[in-house]
Structure formats: C-alpha cells, structure tokens
Amino acid sequence: MVGTTHSSALIPRAASAFSPRLESLTSLHRTEYSPKIFVEIVSNYMSKLNYSPRSMNADQIMKTHTYQTLLSDLAVYDIRGKWFEATCLTAATLVELPYPNHPPDVKIQMAKFNWYLLYVDDMGNKIQPDLQMFQQTFFTNQKPENKVLGGFVNNLADMYRFWDPIAANCISASGVEFVTGLLIEEEPRIQSMKISDGATSWPNFLRVKTGGAAAFAFFLFPKSMFPDISSYIQVVDDVAYITNHANDLLSYYKEALAGEMNNYVHARAHATKKDIPEALRDIADGLLAAHTRISEVLKGTAGATTYNDFMFGLLDFHFMMKRYRLGELAF
Secondary structure (H helix, E strand, O other): OOOOOOEOOOOOEOOOOOOOOHHHHHHHHHHHOOHHHHHHHHHHHHHHHOOOOOOOOHHHHHOOHHHHHHHHHHHHHOOOOHHHHHHHHHHHHHHHOOOOOOOHHHHHHHHHHHHHHHHHHHHOOOOHHHHHOHHHHHHOOOOOOOHHHHHHHHHHHHHHHHOOHHHHHHHHHHHHHHHHHHHHHHOHHHHOOOOOOOOOOHHHHHHHHHHOHHHHHHOOOOOOOOOOHHHOHHHHHHHHHHHHHHHHHHHHHHHHHOOOOOOHHHHHHHHHOOOHHHHHHHHHHHHHHHHHHHHHHHOOOHHHHHHHHHHHHHHHHHHHOHHHOHHHOOO
16 A cells, blocks of 8 residues: 555555464465466466456546545644655545546545545554544444544444445444454454464454455445445445455565565465465455356346446556555566
C-alpha cells in the first residue's frame, strides 16, 4: 500500500501473530521457492481468468472526485503531510479500480471506510487503549474520545444509507472485526505463543479477522444498484475469499524479497505441511474455484458485470501499487 510498510492484507497489517514459531522453517521453505515459480503460478492464474494488467497510474486517481473529496472532508482531523495524502490515495484507488461504476456518493462512503482502516492500522500502536474500548462504545452508547475513531463510528452508521440493512450490518461488523484483528495481532501473549501442529484453523481464523473482506464483498452491491439482497447474497463469502487470498498470492513476491514469514502463505504451508510453492498453487486453485462458483451464480445478471469489474480491478490495484513490486517481474 502507498504510505505503509506492512505485510499482506488488502488494508495492510504490521502483525506478527500469524506464525511466531515459523522461523525454524525458513530454510526449508525459502530453498523451494523462487521468483520464477511465483511468476509461473500467478501467470497461470491470470491466464485462466483471461486477465492481463491494465495501464493505470496514481495521477489518474488523484484527479478523481473520490480522491479530491477525501482530501477535503478528512481535513477536519487536521492531519497533514505525505502520510495523509498517501492514505487518501490508497483509499481512493481501492474504490476507483474495483468499483468503477458505483455512484459517486457510494464511492466516497467506501473510500472513507478504507481510510479509517488505514488510520487504525498505521496508528494502532499509538492509540491501542482507544481501540481496546472501541467496540464497547457501541454497546454502552458512548462516543470514542479519539476524534478519528468517532468519525469511523459515523461512517459505519452511514452504511445503512447505501446498503440493505443486512448488508450494512455485515459491513459495519467487518469494520469492527478489523479493529479486533489488529488487537489480536498486537497482543503480546498471542505474539509469543507457540503455534500447535493441531491448530490448522488458526491461519484462516486470523485472516478473516484482519482482512475486512466481508465489507469489500458487500460493497459490490449497494441497494441503489441491487435492491434485492437475494440476487447476490450467495456469492458474498466467495467474493470475500477472493478479496483476502488474491492479496495473499500477489503480495508474496515482495514479502519473500524482504524475508517476511509472518504471513498467511507461510502459516498455511505450516498448517498443511506443504512447501511454499505448493501453498501458493493451492491458493491460486482456491481462487479460481471461487471465481467459477461466483460466475455460475451470477450468470445472466447485472451482478456478473459488477463482479468482473471488481475482480479485474482488484488485480489492477496490486499491479498498480509499487509496494507489491510486481512490475519487476515478466508477466
């Protein structure tokens, strides 16, 4: 992500709770992985989707109404400088590419949600006491003392203006879960715990908490475009799966270069007792299977076009953002 230094999550995460004990497996996994294998796996995945990276750059995003509105509306927090501009750019990009045909007011609502997640992720260490109380404020009818978190609460409440009540419930719950996921990853007792060989569900449990993917999935279907929730509810879990794991797959190259192991790919390899290339291939296969299911359910509906825009836009996001370093490879 622009303006961040974090590991693989769509809204990136600094965390180390994925696999504290995986350092002992470093030599095994890294000797079996190479950039050439990564390119082979990702190229095969893209080929089966009939996808090729499209030309897009930050200057185009900065000219959008979404980006300009973020700069204006979020100025109320009196946050200035490169970090603010970079997070506004990331938040806007993560709307303009995957959701190109959504109404302008819906785009702004989603982009603000993205920005609040970036704020929570980047500032989490500094505002941890506020984050620990964040969910409790919902049930005690209080406002967070932190002004930005108060704005986040308002943003979550505004979801009901744009999405069906059930969808809005899931979006707002996903935002709260994102905060919980950060707290899990920052908890010293969890960071230092030994991961049991029997804890095979741990990587997926943590990935769901930290990804915010349910929100990005429901974002596809605002009620002004899709008034009938039954027309799309069956694909939401698969869209969320793709949101998380396309990021896991496409983030791995830059993580391997940095020697990072505290990520989903390594945790999955450890849990399934497979090497890194096998784990990457399994992720790619899972993504293609989810894509096939979604396409089958949405075939012949307006949702099919919206989903395809999202799928390709999500991939475009990764190829556009320099932090993923995919431009260094021959795709």
